[in-house]
Amino acid sequence: MDPAPDHLFEMTETSLAFASPRTPAQQKTEVLVERGLTASPAAPNLLKPQLYRDALARSVPVSRRTTAALVVPDYAVRMAILDFEEFPSGDEERLALLRFRLRKTVPFHIDEARLSYAIQVQAPQHWEVLAVAIAKPILEEYESIFTSAGYRLGLVTPSCLATLRLCPAAERGLTLLAKMAGATLSVLLLDNGIVRLVRCLDLEGSEDAESGEERSVGPILQQTVAYAEDQIGQPVTRLLLCGFGNESDNLGRFVTREFGIPYAPVRSQFGAPSQQNAGLLGLLEQYAA
Numbered sequence: 001m002d003p004a005p006d007h008l009f010e011m012t013e014t015s016l017a018f019a020s021p022r023t024p025a026q027q028k029t030e031v032l033v034e035r036g037l038t039a040s041p042a043a044p045n046l047l048k049p050q051l052y053r054d055a056l057a058r059s060v061p062v063s064r065r066t067t068a069a070l071v072v073p074d075y076a077v078r079m080a081i082l083d084f085e086e087f088p089s090g091d092e093e094r095l096a097l098l099r100f101r102l103r104k105t106v107p108f109h110i111d112e113a114r115l116s117y118a119i120q121v122q123a124p125q126h127w128e129v130l131a132v133a134i135a136k137p138i139l140e141e142y143e144s145i146f147t148s149a150g151y152r153l154g155l156v157t158p159s160c161l162a163t164l165r166l167c168p169a170a171e172r173g174l175t176l177l178a179k180m181a182g183a184t185l186s187v188l189l190l191d192n193g194i195v196r197l198v199r200c201l202d203l204e205g206s207e208d209a210e211s212g213e214e215r216s217v218g219p220i221l222q223q224t225v226a227y228a229e230d231q232i233g234q235p236v237t238r239l240l241l242c243g244f245g246n247e248s249d250n251l252g253r254f255v256t257r258e259f260g261i262p263y264a265p266v267r268s269q270f271g272a273p274s275q276q277n278a279g280l281l282g283l284l285e286q287y288a289a
Contacts, residue, residue, distance in 0.1 A: 004287035005154055007060060010071035010162075010280040011142065013037050013182045016055040017277040021287040024270045029277060030055035039073035039184060041134070042107040046141045053145060062150045069155040069287075071279035072142050075184045077134040077158045078106045079198045087119070087127040098131050108135035120194045130195050132158065159279035160186040160198070163242060166266045166273060166282050169193055173237030174228050176261070178221060178251075180243035181275045185217060187224050189232065196232055197224065213247040218254055225259055242266040243275040 004021040013035050019027040036051040046052070082101050088094050098117055099110045106113070113133045121128035139156065146153050160179050167177055167190060175190040183204030189197035203216055221239070228236045239261050241248045252263030266273045268281040270288065 002154070005067040005069040007066060007068045007151070008071075008280055008283045008287070009056075009059075009068060009146070010159065010277055011037070011052065011145075012073060012159075012276055013039065015276040016052055016059065017280045018056075018059040019270075019280055019284055020060075021284060024284045024288040027271060027277065027280070028059055030058060031276075037073070039075035039182075041076060041078050041138070044141065045073075045076055045138055046145075049141070049145060053149065056145065056149055066151050068146055068151040068153050069157070069283055070142060070146065070153060071157055071159050071162050071283065072134075073181060073184065074158045074160045074179075074186045074200045075202055076138055076142075077132055077200075078102070079133075079158065079161070079200065080105065080131050081120075081195060081198065082129045082131055084127040084129065085125045087122075087129065098129070102131060102133055106133055108133075108138075112136050114139050128194070130198075132161070155283075157279070157283075160188060160200070161195075162279035162282035163266065163273070164188075164190070164193075164195070164282065165285040166242075166268050166278070167240055170238045173235050174232065175238045175240060176221065176224055176228070176236045177240045177242070177266070178217065178244075179241075179266075179278065180213070180217070181278075185220060187220060189224065189228055189236070191232075191234065197227065199224075213244055213251045217251060218258075221255055222258070225261070236261055239263040240266050242273050242278050245274070 008019050010017040015031050017029040032051045036048045037045045103110050113135050115133045117129050117131045143153050169192045177188040179186040185201045187199045225236050239255050270281050270284045273281050
């Protein structure tokens with residue numbers, strides 16, 4: 001594993017959270033006075049970057065050799081599970097193949113995007129790859145907040161993938177992770193550490209967005225449960241909820257009542273995961289001593 005960064009950050013539309021792997025109990029979340037960004041994969045994200053610069057200055061002193069990792073909103077990136085019969089051995093060839101597969105499915109120029117991947121399954125004539133892409137101008141928006149302050153930024157990851165560290169493997173079947181952040185719902189199906197499905201939806205402006213999580217999120221979870229059985233051939237045996245606050249129990253009881261699936265909140269040994277810090281706590285799980 002790479003050395004732990006000196007500092008970890010998570011940016012949301014209304015907050016900046018900070019922690020250090022060396023002192024994980026000393027976390028801090030700066031709540032902005034107004035909305036500072038609107039997550040998008042294809043349009044500029046930062047509405048008021050100075051809000052984050054000011055919050056960063058209040059969070060921690062910095063030296064020119066300070067390293068950092070950053071968690072960004074899920075809706076700023078595009079994620080996909082891709083299957084291949086063959087996968088090249090060279091990294092350049094792999095990236096070229098992934099860009100070709102993603103070209104018609106992402107709302108930005110894939111040749112100008114930053115792309116990373118993880119091989120999840122490797123078997124004869126079967127490769128399964130988790131690909132993550134972000135438009136370079138959008139990535140540079142986020143990075144500039146920290147590089148202009150003197151940080152050396154290494155890892156940049158979407159919040160839902162960082163949160164996976166807080167999702168232990170189920171004994172059987174699939175785990176359904178539903179994660180809310182602002183108006184963005186991220187839904188993942190997990191199979192013993194392997195991501196079998198990842199969806200990120202913007203619910204802002206939907207008819208049911210103001211009608212409670214049960215009405216707005218319930219149908220999406222129902223579709224995901226059906227997909228698991230029909231396309232993956234495994235049942236969902238556990239629901240993990242993150243970012244729903246006081247609505248967690250109502251939504252969880254709805255899923256248990258409708259589908260017979262038990263639910264639980266996402267938990268961390270370093271604090272209570274929320275919309276502001278779930279990805280940060282996931283990185284702490286990875287890097288803290």
